[in-house]
Amino acid sequence: MSGLTNIIIKEIRELLTPSTIIPIIVMAFIFGSMGNMMGGIGEELExxxxxxxxxxxxxxxxxxxxxxxxxxxxxxxxxxxxxxxxxxxxxxxxxxxxxxxxxxxxxxxxxxxxxxxxxxxxxxxxxxxxxxxxxxxxxxxxxxxxxxxxxxxxxxxxxxxxxxxxxxxxxxxxxxxxxxxSPGAISGILSSQSTMVPIIMMMIIMMAGGTVISSMGMEKENKTLETLLTLPVKRSSIVFGKIAGSAIVGLLMAIIYMLGFRYYMGSLGMSSEINLADLGLTLDMKDYFLVGTSVFITLLAALSLCMILGTFAENYKSAQTLNLPIVLLAIVPMFLTMFKDFDTLPLLLKIVVFVIPFSHPMMAMRALMFDNYLLVLSGICYVVIFSAAMMWIIVRIFSTEKVLTAKISLKIPKFKRR
The missing domain is CATH 3.40.1710.10 (abc type-2 transporter like domain)
Structure with missing residues (x-):
């Protein structure tokens, strides 16, 4: 083979990695599912x-x-x-x-x-x-x-x-x-909220989670994690220090999110011909506190889960592949909550949405507008338990040498030249 052919094959082999192929396949599957849902709309109209x-x-x-x-x-x-x-x-x-x-x-x-x-x-x-x-x-x-x-x-x-x-x-x-x-008028009021909240939450989770996983990958690649583990500090202190630092950043994100969204909802009510306060579709300080709590606890769960995934990263490049589970767990509830209300989902999908911790802040705003405190409070309790379980797992991992040796091997087989 010529030199040009060898270079082309080399570039293709480097670009066609699991970190590039799997997200494309998953997104194709998601768009295919959305297409099926759109087809269901046509059937419903008939x-x-x-x-x-x-x-x-x-x-x-x-x-x-x-x-x-x-x-x-x-x-x-x-x-x-x-x-x-x-x-x-x-x-x-x-x-x-x-x-x-x-x-x-x-x-x-x-x-x-x-x-x-x-x-x-x-x-x-x-x-x-x-x-x-x-x-x-x-x-x-x-x-x-x-x-x-x-x-x-x-x-x-x-x-x-x-x-x-x-x-x-x-x-x-x-x-x-x-x-x-009419239902159309109410949907119009809620559509911007039901569309924007999941998208914003998805972006926050993906940004915060991706940062944690990439940080773990870079620490392994630069050998700084090994140095950190040799210091006279308890492994649990290292874990909680990492989570606390990430959580503070997450809290800052949650506060900025809540302030921005409160202003957004206020301007929405003022710009609309329909006064949301007259309809009782407004949130008081208690509701905003519950939404902020849900956002913060969910970010804590996301960061804990990302730390577990980050332990499998060998370097910065492999860390990008490990972002995929977080992306999926953020995208799936985002689309489901945009297309269907939680109360109208089939039982199986209700279970799926509830089990995914990232779903709860996406649903909290709409639920509180209609006084569904049970869904919000049960969601917060579930995510607290999920976060505690993730923290326990990451402490156990850091207490062993698996934090340095754990890895996921995803390699495309190479073809031998004859």
Whole structure:
């Protein structure tokens, strides 16, 4: 082989290492899973939504509305009692209860918009949780179009033709009754929070974790770890010193994060037409303390786990490969909490999300907005136990020579030339 060919083969062999191949394969798998989830959105859009219907009007225009709903939706309740209807749709996990009042047709013929009262049952604030409500909203829009066509057919050309109906909306979400808001409006309020919080947390965990693992790799490569272990200092003191130093940096990150996010949430409430305080969707100092505690404890767990992984690093280059488990544990809950609310996840995914310690600060902000203290406090307790277990393991490792000899061998076989 020529010199050029040898150089090309050498460069390819150096670049195609597990640290470069595995992350690409994992990211391809994640994007493939996201594609499957998007495909699920298409299937959800084609399904008939389950709704309840109360029709107190016997006019011609209300018949148009009921015909469309009977054809394109699955009506699980059809009666005259609102409380009974709400109880039924909650029990059947339906999307909404639609109420057509007695004067619906008469009001439209009198050039006043006919009111359709909608009680939305919002299951979650994830991207995929609001699909069914969007389908029902589309049905209401279809009703409006058909009524407009009927009015034009009857020779009606006033402004009422353009907007013959009006919605009076109430959304019931996590036992809170939010009047005048649709699930789409609530999702819009929460979407920036539910998107930004996981991304910020993922970045903090990856930055702090990557720093710890790389530091361990460099200490081994430069032989400074061996020097440190020969000093007349207890091994446990070395471990706790490293964790404490990293934790202080983590605490600083958590404080900056909380201050920045509090300002962000405040500006979000001021810039929005909807006042979050009026809806009870604000956090007090106690809530911010719980979120900050969750962030700090999670960072402590991440740093302890990273120290364990860092003991397997032979040098700085191999340390980059060991960042992968941390990246995965941060990315998986980030995507899951963005697409689905914790309460709407299947049981298996709920267990997976809860077991991953990095999930809890990602869910804490939204949970506290709706007074779900049980999830937040149980998450903090779990992460404290997880952190203590990781610290115990790293102390045990540092008390032996494995801290210097432990390594993971990931090598691509070399092909011999004939």
């Amino acid at each position: 399904k008939k939504p389950a709704i309840g219907l109360i029709n107190d009007d016997s006019g011609e225009l209300s018949k148009i509305a009921t015909d469309i709903l009977n054809e394109r939706a699955e009506i699980i309740y059809e009666g005259s009692n609102i409380e009974e209807g709400l109880e039924k749709i909650k029990e059947e996990k339906a999307t909404a209860l639609l109420i057509i009042p007695a004067n619906f047709s008469e009001s439209i013929y009198a050039d006043n918009p006919g009111e359709i009262e909608v009680y939305w049952i919002m299951k979650g604030a994830g991207i995929m949780d609001s699909i069914s409500s969007e389908v029902v909203d589309g049905l209401i829009h279809s009703i409006e179009e058909e009524i407009s066509k009927e009015l034009i057919k009857d020779g009606e050309y006033s402004d009422i033709v353009l907007k013959p109906t009006v919605k009076k909306e109430t959304t019931i979400f996590k036992e809170k009754e939010l009047k005048g808001l």
